Amino acid sequence: MFKFALLLAALVSAPASADTDALYQEHCAECHGADRLGAMGPALLPENLGRLRAAKAEAIIRDGEVASQMEGFGDKLTGEEIKDLVDYVFTPTDEVPVWDEANINASHITAVDPATLGDKPIFDADPLNLFVVVESGDHHVTILDGDRFEPLTRFQSRFALHGGAKFSPDGRFTYLASRDGWVTKYDLYTLQIVAETRAAINTRNIAVSSDGKYVLAGNTLPHNLVVLDAGDLSLIKILPVTSASGESSRVSAVYNAPPRHSFVAALKDFKEVWELPYGDGADLTPRRLQVDTVLDDFMFDQSYEVIIGAARDLEKGQIIDLDTGKKRAEMNWPGCRIWAQGSHGN
Numbered sequence: 001m002f003k004f005a006l007l008l009a010a011l012v013s014a015p016a017s018a019d020t021d022a023l024y025q026e027h028c029a030e031c032h033g034a035d036r037l038g039a040m041g042p043a044l045l046p047e048n049l050g051r052l053r054a055a056k057a058e059a060i061i062r063d064g065e066v067a068s069q070m071e072g073f074g075d076k077l078t079g080e081e082i083k084d085l086v087d088y089v090f091t092p093t094d095e096v097p098v099w100d101e102a103n104i105n106a107s108h109i110t111a112v113d114p115a116t117l118g119d120k121p122i123f124d125a126d127p128l129n130l131f132v133v134v135e136s137g138d139h140h141v142t143i144l145d146g147d148r149f150e151p152l153t154r155f156q157s158r159f160a161l162h163g164g165a166k167f168s169p170d171g172r173f174t175y176l177a178s179r180d181g182w183v184t185k186y187d188l189y190t191l192q193i194v195a196e197t198r199a200a201i202n203t204r205n206i207a208v209s210s211d212g213k214y215v216l217a218g219n220t221l222p223h224n225l226v227v228l229d230a231g232d233l234s235l236i237k238i239l240p241v242t243s244a245s246g247e248s249s250r251v252s253a254v255y256n257a258p259p260r261h262s263f264v265a266a267l268k269d270f271k272e273v274w275e276l277p278y279g280d281g282a283d284l285t286p287r288r289l290q291v292d293t294v295l296d297d298f299m300f301d302q303s304y305e306v307i308i309g310a311a312r313d314l315e316k317g318q319i320i321d322l323d324t325g326k327k328r329a330e331m332n333w334p335g336c337r338i339w340a341q342g343s344h345g346n
């Protein structure tokens, strides 16, 4: 009897079958990509679905999402088939999906030639006092006049923007990153998208260098950092995130450190923090700091000499010296969570 129960459990939780793959290819691939990396619709991989619950995914597939092209399949698929599709999208693909130089270059869209952009705002408001409001629910961005609190424009964004809007040093351009790795450059003077590139399959966040030259995307899939030209978002280089012993890691967060002329990246899967210098002809070659815990996120102190990091267990904050990598202090704050995003201009 016991054996039988085990066998049954194994049957019930069997990974998505060839039938489910066929269902996916027939009904879903057109919008979500045959490889599930996303197309017109978002990527459907466990890494990307992240916080989406299985029950919510089931409801979306059955009933659709309001005001989107995701229609409900409740009348075409049985409840069982929908459940199988939920399992399917939460199961990693057989092979680790690839997103390399060729994919990044092929994704690159130049919407307007940056050289043709006028040099004056096309609206009557202070261009340095605008708010970029990300409406994550329905994937739109509103540009708000910060004096009058009136919208200047509203446009559809990539699916699930996150990590906060970043700005060029002169404040004219804003850079947005989406869950699925799309980086968008938007001109706040002429109110239009300038360029877009899909830097990765899944991106944690982006940072913009103080010299206005680079956009750095910190990614969780693939495990790398991607450097884009801040002008037209073309690819400059890919930095795989690997340790001396050959392990690879997701990136937890990247931020710009203006006085250091560098980016700093925290890693999620091995105990290093990377500093990538770009000033004085430096070429973003990582300087690796050995730290004693992996960090989920961090912020800088005012001097940019230390970072204040949040460890995975969320109970401990760490103060780490950015020159030596040594821990200067540890804070035991039960439930401590550090929200660093967007709090440093870049």
Ligand code: HEC
Pocket: 024, 027, 028, 029, 030, 031, 032, 040, 041, 042, 044, 048, 049, 052, 057, 060, 061, 065, 067, 068, 069, 070, 071, 073, 085, 089, 138, 139, 159
């Ligand atoms: C006509 C295009 C289209 C088809 C066909 C389609 N989808 Fe979607 N799907 C979308 C779009 C667009 C979204 C994003 C909706 C939104 O804006 O919230 C989406 C969202 C989803 C989400 C939620 C993702 C998230 O991260 O919140 C799931 C799950 C999903 N689709 C599964 C499926 C499955 C399974 C099928 C096949 C049975 C399917 N979709 C067919 C376009 C499509």
